[in-house]
Amino acid sequence: MERVMMKGNEALAEGAIRAGCRFFFGYPITPQNEIPEYMARRMPEVNGVFIQAESEVSAINMVYGAGGAGGRALTSSSSPGISLKQEGISYLAGAQVPCVIVNVARGGPGLGGLTPSQSDYFQATKGGGHGDYHLIVYAPGTGQEMVDLIGLAFDKAEEYRNPVMILTDAIMGQMMEPVILPPIREVTTEKPWATTGKKGRAKPNLINSLGIIGEDLARINIELQEKYRKIETNEIRYEADGTGDADLIVVAYGTTSRVARSAINMLRAEGKKVGLLRPITLWPFPKQILADLAAQGKRFLVVEMSVGQLVEDVILAVNDRAKVDFFGKLNGTVPTVREVYNTINALLQKGGA
């Protein structure tokens, strides 16, 4: 274990290397350039492969080839580039190819701006590309989680044969924090399905999402849905901080969870009963804990750097059992601790559910 100061983007990159990722395919876009730049330097040191692809479209299809061939493959980008990758992500999901995709999100729509944003939540959690599919989506809240969750992401991608996304943003990617790096791991996952060349196997392996013959497509979709139910049962992660005695619970992930935590700490110091529920997996979404808290009579405030995306999942989970308020910021602005503090205070004074 070593403790070092690192930018979030670099922590993701080194975390991937430590987790045994040896294939990186990317394309430059701010605010994630530190990732490909780090990989260009680092991959040759560990006998890995770095390719600057001709586009995000090509990068994600290189990931499809490499992941399908059994490699631990990673691509990273930011919002406009992630939009371009959606076709490939749909194919990865359909063909059940494990891989990790990082989105260091920036404001949109369109070319948008370089400011941090959480407005790619729908795209990340509700499909994004065509068809009924899901990615596992992790939202790190600290530099340390950048390292830990990207390692977990590779393991889960292979365990479920499913693409995994790390959804973070410009602030998290650029901020420097101390992180503890685990030693480099040897990956020993068996991948009997990978396209390695037949090598004596009786039957060839096939990486494919085409279901045009007979009942193939129905079979593929049944299999995918069964897998997603298993992921929902086993893989939900969240942090509940002071939710037990809280009257009001703030729901936020990534950057806004940090802002919210500072506001909550100030309020708690004043004796106010406020807690934080931070989803770590955005999909599968921690529905049950929210439903349980709602049943206990809590009320909720969702804080987002968007005009309201996560809030829809919270409302669905709470299902009319509790009041859900929303504080969002338009792309191009970041919520301040004071703003969140004032918003919570105003809600507490209004009282009632």
Add this chain to the structure above:
Amino acid sequence: MQKVFGYPRSLTPKRTHYCPGCTHGIIHRLIAEAIDDLGIQEQTVGIAPVGCAVLAYEYFDVDFQEAAHGRAPAVATGIKRVHPEAIVFSYQGDGDLASIGTAEIIHAAARGENITVIFINNTVYGMTGGQMAPTTLPGQKTTTSPYGRDITKVGYPIRVCEMLATLDGPAYIERVSVHDPKHIIKAGRAIRKAFEMQIAGKGFSLVEVLSTCPTNWGLTPVKALERLKEEMIPYYPLGVFRSTEEVAKE
């Protein structure tokens, strides 16, 4: 007694879905024969395109990945970088490679990616019902050029071999035809040579095969072969456009 002719080991016994007289099937066989001859069946990985050959993985007895439309060279790159010892080939139509997939093919060629591309030029989008392709000849009628391809409005066909031969990356580029037995034998040699280049680690190789689509050309299989010879070859001349060195002379 010595066996001189047989069913290629690298083909499955399945019946193909190709139309009667379509030359996709002949080209599959040539690829399988090359794989057999070179003894690389156990280490070969193919990439199927989106196009009439989308089910190619049903017909080759080798590992396969099915790619999104036009992306096969990027997929091939990913596979080859994970398994440099594998022999990786993509099989792509002219809509797939010369239209939607132009970025992928140009950059795989420019990188000198050590893969083999078999490029099937039949001057139409076969699978979707015979629309105009980037390779459709001037004046040729298709469902989306019903008055004949008007070069003043939609421009000229793309000659892929000539274009890629301007790059320094490719090791081997040849255009061949399958309109008669003599040319089929030559096409087989070109495909074999392209694989040999990859085995020798020379880098990117591509064989463009002029192919027929009797169904969408509205011609009988025999007339389609005649059209290939008389109309396509003058526009798409056969020959080697780039070869960094001679390998394994027969």
